[in-house]
Amino acid sequence: MKKKAPVDFIFCNTLCFYVVFLCITPEQWQAFPLVVWLGMIVLNVLTVRFFLLRASYVKPTTKTDGYLKKSSEMALLSSFLFMLICLSFKTKNHTIIIVAFAIIAINATSVIFTIVSHIKSIDNKKKSVLQNFKIGIKYSWLIVTIISYYLARSFISNLFDIPFGDTFYKLMPFTFSMLFTFLFYCLIYILFNYFLVFVNPETKKFKGGSSAYQKHTLIIFVPLIAIGFFSYIAVYMQAVSIFRFCYEFSLKYDTRDTFFCHDKYMFLWKHPDARFWYVSSESYRVLIPHGKDFSVLRLTCKNSEPFYSLVEVNDKDSLIVADLEKRVKELTNDLKTATDRHTP
Secondary structure, rough: OOOOOOOOOOHHHHHHHHHHHHHHHOOOOHEEEHHHHHHHHHHHHHHHHHHHHHHOOOOOOOHHHHHHHHHHHHHHHHHHHHHHHHHHHOOOOHHHHHHHHHHHHHHHHHHHHHHHHHHHHHHHOOOOOHHHHHHHHHHHHHHHHHHHHHHHHHHHHHHOOOHHHHHOOOOOHHHHHHHHHHHHHHHHHEEEEEEEOOOOOOOOOOHHHHHHHHHHHHHHHHHHHHHHHHHHHHHHHHHHHHHHHHHHHHHHHHHHHHEEEEEEEEOOOOOOOOOEEEEEEEEEEEEEEEEEEEEEEEEEEOOOOOOOOOOOOOOOOHHHHHHHHHHHHHHHHHHHHHHHHHHH
């Protein structure tokens, strides 16, 4: 019977994450050509290693041997699916991106299956490791969700200068909290997989002893940790775009295109695209888009024409910058005046 060629998990995983790294790295980065060159050298070295591995390949002889091989294959599948996801988002084709979300679900299932299967294999007779894992997931999800929602509400409250309680029934804090939840869970996921690398079963029948078992465990969990790490980096790098999407999506549900002052509805003629966030019967927050950015103003109703007043919302840094710009402008005008006086 012809012997089946081994799978070089190190080479395949390295290739997948090399492609992922190229996808999320800006091409304008000065070191980008160096990264490509070094990556090709590493892949060539791993190719030579594959042929050496093939010559010394021994088929699994124990049940644990076979299990670790299957877990390694599942981890490799997760790496491959993650690479496809990154390539899909790189294309910026709407149809392909929709397919990417389906692959994300499959990839998440693959990652969870790999982790749960590994936990079952190292668990004791009382299944305490798996039980603690389920309890940790349940309570960490609750804690992370509450913290993320609180941070999102606090962020919106400070950004728009509105009372914290007025953010409770709004959609925008909820959409922002999903991003915070994802980032928190990426960190928890990375730390949890890092912990599993060093958890050894009470009894194991693995040919090669503890060192060989540890090597196969690294082959399983290093790709899973890399998936979490690159996911965190990719989302963090696109945080501004994600915030903008959440803002634009929820804005039309949380705000109006008119405001009510002096017993009638009005809008701003100079800013027809402005949206109005209701705060009280005589107070609104005006959100005015400026290309990819927006400004926030306080609108207060008045009894005299034009029946409202507008004040831009600023933080301390903005006030300091504005004051410096004013001083520089005054100094420039003084120097220009002095120069004009002494000019014959």
